Amino acid sequence: MKAELKRRIVTYAELVGKLADVGVMDSEPNIRNKISRGKFTAVFLVQCLTAIGVSDLRLG
Template sequence: MHVIVSSAYALFMMTSYAVVNGNRIGYDDKSHHTGPTMKANETEWETKAKLLLKGELARRGVTYAQLVEKLAAIGVVDSEPNIRNKISRGKFTAVFLLQCLTAIGSDTVRL
């Protein structure tokens, strides 16, 4: 990752805050986490995304095989095992989520 900041601001960041074990970086009066804490939060979001999509599929009674057909109808070609794996891991893009929701006719979701 590349970050461009003014030299004066960079000096402020370097003299005011420290990196501790490579896991926490403090700047802008906020703590920004990397490492294990970030991974735990990421896993929680993946679980929420997975449950949201699975819930919408279940509400509409759509199987993975039917989802493959519905996605193909809107121009998204993917295999059933690949879709099943993406959803079960919860590791998919926002684009994939929107494609699935559009394909199954879901225009409103509750978070």
């Protein structure tokens, strides 16, 4: 998640706004902590990727 945010030049503050646009209400410190710890649900991951405009995901 961190790498994708850097690749797309999206700050945590911007991510909070983009998540709010898709109906996910959370604070910047909460989002920062989730991503820093690396402990978040797959749903949160998909919500973040959707919010920042990721349409393709390659695994492997």
